[in-house]
Amino acid sequence: MLKHRGDTMKQTIAVVILVFGILVLVGCTTNTQPALVNNVVAQTTGEVKEMSIDAWSWGFTPEPVTINKGDRVRLKVTSSQGTHGVTIPALGVSTGPVSQGQEEIIEFTATESGTFEYFCNVPCGQGHRGMRGQLVVKE
Ligand SMILES: [Cu+2]
Known part of the structure; x- marks a missing residue:
């Protein structure tokens, strides 16, 4: 046993x-x-595109922002009026608060084509909810 x-x-x-x-x-x-x-590694064009968005009370210039799929983007966010920020939830990127006269740079690679929303991530007053823009990623 x-x-x-x-x-x-x-x-x-x-x-x-x-x-x-x-x-x-x-x-x-x-x-x-x-x-x-x-297949995680994104196909990139290898080119870094420098772009700028200026925030003001209450909106963004330019709007929409258009890029190509695969672009590596260096996005400079400035504020010419008030303190604002930019968040692009679909790409998981955000700035911190950008005060007037300051700038912040965020970098990302656009791996999917489509139209994505970006908006202000700093409660900035009356027009805050209207501070939205579109990021158009072309195929
Ligand atoms: Cu805001």
Whole structure:
């Protein structure tokens, strides 16, 4: 009875080691080719586009902002009147508050085409809710 139990234990240990080995192998395989498996790496044009948005009370200039898919964008946000900011939720980028006469630069790569909203992320008074613009990413 005791001997039999010992054999079962050995078998269990062998199975655990085998499963562990398979997991390690699978882990190594996926780690070597992340770009191929998930195709995460975005195709970029390699060109950095410098663009500017000026915020004022209450709006943005220019509006809309148009770029091409794959562009690496350096977006300079300035404020010529009041303290504002820019957030582009679809791209996960935001400035902090940009006060009058200041500037902040945000960088992103436009990996998908479409029309995305951006808006002011600093409560700036009466016209704040109207401070919206569109970022058009062309195919
Ligand atoms: Cu605002």
